[in-house]
Amino acid sequence: MTSQAGSQPVALARSAARERRRRVLGPLAGLSHAALLVWTALVVVPIAWTFLASVKTEDEIFGSAWSLPAVPRWDNWARAWEQAHVGRYMLNSVVVVGLGTAGTMLLGSMAAYVLARYRFRGDRAVYLLFVSGLAFPVYLALTPLFFVVRTMGSLPVIGPLIGLDSYGGLVLVYIAYSLPFTVFFLSAFFRTLPGAVAEAAFVDGASHARVFFQIMLPLARPGIVSITIFNVLGQWNQYQIPLVLLSGQSKDKWVLTQGIADISTAAGYDADWAALFAALSMAILPMLVVYTIFQRQIQAGLTAGALK
Amino acid sequence: MADRTRRSLTANRAAFTRARFIIGFLAAPVLLYLIYVISPYAQAFSIAMTDWRGVSAAPGFVGLANFQRLLGDGVFWTAVRHNGLLLVLMPIGTLVIALFFAFLLNAGGSTAASGVFGARFYRVVFFFPQVLAVAIVAVLFQQVFRPDESGMLNAPLIALGLEPVGFLSDPGVALWSILGVLIWQAVGFYVVLFSAGMASIPRELYEAAEIDGAGRGRLFFRVTLPLLWDTVQVGWIYLGIAALDVFAIVWVMTAEHGGPDHATTVMAAEIYRNAFQYFKFGYASAMGVVLFFFTVAFAAVALRLSRRERVEF
Numbered sequence: 001m002t003s004q005a006g007s008q009p010v011a012l013a014r015s016a017a018r019e020r021r022r023r024v025l026g027p028l029a030g031l032s033h034a035a036l037l038v039w040t041a042l043v044v045v046p047i048a049w050t051f052l053a054s055v056k057t058e059d060e061i062f063g064s065a066w067s068l069p070a071v072p073r074w075d076n077w078a079r080a081w082e083q084a085h086v087g088r089y090m091l092n093s094v095v096v097v098g099l100g101t102a103g104t105m106l107l108g109s110m111a112a113y114v115l116a117r118y119r120f121r122g123d124r125a126v127y128l129l130f131v132s133g134l135a136f137p138v139y140l141a142l143t144p145l146f147f148v149v150r151t152m153g154s155l156p157v158i159g160p161l162i163g164l165d166s167y168g169g170l171v172l173v174y175i176a177y178s179l180p181f182t183v184f185f186l187s188a189f190f191r192t193l194p195g196a197v198a199e200a201a202f203v204d205g206a207s208h209a210r211v212f213f214q215i216m217l218p219l220a221r222p223g224i225v226s227i228t229i230f231n232v233l234g235q236w237n238q239y240q241i242p243l244v245l246l247s248g249q250s251k252d253k254w255v256l257t258q259g260i261a262d263i264s265t266a267a268g269y270d271a272d273w274a275a276l277f278a279a280l281s282m283a284i285l286p287m288l289v290v291y292t293i294f295q296r297q298i299q300a301g302l303t304a305g306a307l308k
Numbered sequence: 309m310a311d312r313t314r315r316s317l318t319a320n321r322a323a324f325t326r327a328r329f330i331i332g333f334l335a336a337p338v339l340l341y342l343i344y345v346i347s348p349y350a351q352a353f354s355i356a357m358t359d360w361r362g363v364s365a366a367p368g369f370v371g372l373a374n375f376q377r378l379l380g381d382g383v384f385w386t387a388v389r390h391n392g393l394l395l396v397l398m399p400i401g402t403l404v405i406a407l408f409f410a411f412l413l414n415a416g417g418s419t420a421a422s423g424v425f426g427a428r429f430y431r432v433v434f435f436f437p438q439v440l441a442v443a444i445v446a447v448l449f450q451q452v453f454r455p456d457e458s459g460m461l462n463a464p465l466i467a468l469g470l471e472p473v474g475f476l477s478d479p480g481v482a483l484w485s486i487l488g489v490l491i492w493q494a495v496g497f498y499v500v501l502f503s504a505g506m507a508s509i510p511r512e513l514y515e516a517a518e519i520d521g522a523g524r525g526r527l528f529f530r531v532t533l534p535l536l537w538d539t540v541q542v543g544w545i546y547l548g549i550a551a552l553d554v555f556a557i558v559w560v561m562t563a564e565h566g567g568p569d570h571a572t573t574v575m576a577a578e579i580y581r582n583a584f585q586y587f588k589f590g591y592a593s594a595m596g597v598v599l600f601f602f603t604v605a606f607a608a609v610a611l612r613l614s615r616r617e618r619v620e621f
Contacts, residue, residue, distance in 0.1 A: 032412045032424050039409065040433050042492065046452050047436070049460050053451070065454070065463035111337040114330050126338065133345050137553055137603050139576045140596035143583045144348035144355060152343075176344035179337055208329035237441035239556045240576075244584065257443035261560045264447040277451070283444045291439045295432050298439065303501045 054277040061273050080278035089259035096167055096255060097235045100174035104231050108182030113212055116190035133180030146244050165250035170242060174235050182227055189223035229301035256283055356593035374594035387573045390483060391552055399547035401491045406498030411528050414506040431503060434496035446560035449489045476562055479571035486572055489557055498543050505539040506532060545610045552603050575599050
């Protein structure tokens with residue numbers, strides 16, 4: 001009795017769903033899917049092909065591109081990690097981007113907060129100074145930037161930490177070049193936050209800095225998350241700036257993009273192609289894994305960043 | 309009297325702690341920004357007017373001589389032409405493909421107001437290339453484009469008995485290969501961006517238009533596109549600036565960093581080459597100044613051209 005009463009709506013819903021599906025599979029929807037699947041293949045196949053080539057032997061790679069490896073050669077991956085120093089490059093990228101993003105978020109949110117919520121003489125000028133950085137192509141600054149970092153390197157005591165061929169120099173430059181967008185985006189965000197909670201905290205005797213760190217920063221979390229994603233991806237993908245600031249003499253400090261580009265351009269004919277494919281796969285895999293886990297936040301973060 | 313003094317003292321102290329806080333919070337970011345961003349940009353304009361080659365202690369002032377030399381530099385103008393071509397074709401290609409897919413994903417279902425089945429999956433996959441570093445994408449496609457049967461694209465051509473295409477070695481093809489990679493990487497981002505924009509268009513508008521007998525094509529051009537225009541404009545400006553800043557794809561992927569025979573070179577590559585391979589810092593900075601004015605001019609023109617009545621909904 002109960003089962004019969006319960007099964008009727010289920011059956012109805014099911015037939016409605018079938019009906020809907022049949023309509024979806026009409027000619028137009030079919031063509032839509034065909035077009036969408038073609039682009040899916042265009043995206044996935046080159047990446048999958050790279051992974052496949054990473055477990056081939058040299059001979060298999062130079063044979064027909066679409067052949068399958070006889071046996072997967074995982075030693076290519078071991079060679080890329082050890083001999084081509086991909087492990088080292090990846091660690092360098094993690095260190096530089098970790099410090100760079102942390103610094104950007106700390107300094108950027110501090111500046112954005114003050115510029116958004118405090119009126120003082122010159123506030124508008126400082127804000128415009130930051131935002132003007134959005135308009136300039138980085139290639140204009142490239143040459144002088146090299147010399148600025150070189151000059152910083154000759155400072156007493158801290159020089160070696162922030163000069164050319166140092167992590168510190170790269171981190172500071174990453175932070176500085178991430179500031180325009182971070183300040184622009186976050187000051188818009190801080191402006192929209194309600195002031196009542198902060199007022200109450202001031203009345204209770206909280207300091208300006210305390211209100212910022214304990215009240216405003218947590219309130220701004222959605223904006224902070226978006227812009228952090230934006231900065232992590234931007235700094236992780238950086239190639240131009242490390243190319244200028246980390247010379248061939250400091251290969252041990254190279255970042256991942258630089259290292260892999262070098263394996264492919266400088267290697268020449270006696271290159272270890274199998275290891276190159278393995279290195280490439282190693283650079284792609286973590287990004288795809290992280291992206292798949294956080295895809296919702298990454299898409300939201302990047303699109304929010306672009307539209308502001 | 310004493311009370312008033314005390315009150316003004318408190319006010320003074322509050323103003324002092326407020327100023328101390330403002331300065332304390334701004335000092336580090338402003339200092340860093342002035343040193344690493346503003347000062348290089350400012351210096352670039354003055355370096356552009358010198359014959360500085362890095363080795364000489366005192367760069368000599370040469371006025372506009374570098375710019376004069378630029379006028380006669382064939383390679384530089386080839387680079388400018390390539391950037392110009394990319395500036396037109398990359399945004400058009402990317403925007404058209406992305407708008408098409410975004411519309412399919414959001415209005416390609418059984419009714420005009422419903423998305424196609426699996427829209428979420430497509431959005432996730434299409435976005436893949438966006439999270440890969442440009443330099444990595446360049447190395448990847450260098451392999452895909454290999455000229456013999458070891459290349460992903462040439463293997464089937466050879467198997468069919470056709471001539472392999474010199475994707476990166478044929479001067480007539482190489483720039484198109486670059487364009488293809490640029491579009492390949494950019495499309496996913498704009499699909500997601502436009503999808504977000506389309507999702508905010510009220511469903512009733514589509515339903516009303518459909519009841520009035522509008523087909524999919526009309527729906528797209530009469531409803532979706534006008535309501536999405538602001539977003540498309542943002543996309544156009546972003547892509548245009550990206551086209552002026554192309555570097556890693558060319559530098560990493562092509563032979564001789566812009567070859568074969570300058571067939572793929574771009575302004576950024578010439579700036580880098582002149583500065584850090586030929587050590588002509590003055591000359592490279594002059595190129596940077598030209599690029600700067602191109603960028604500013606493009607942004608101004610783009611904003612002007614795409615200004616339109618804003619549709620409210």
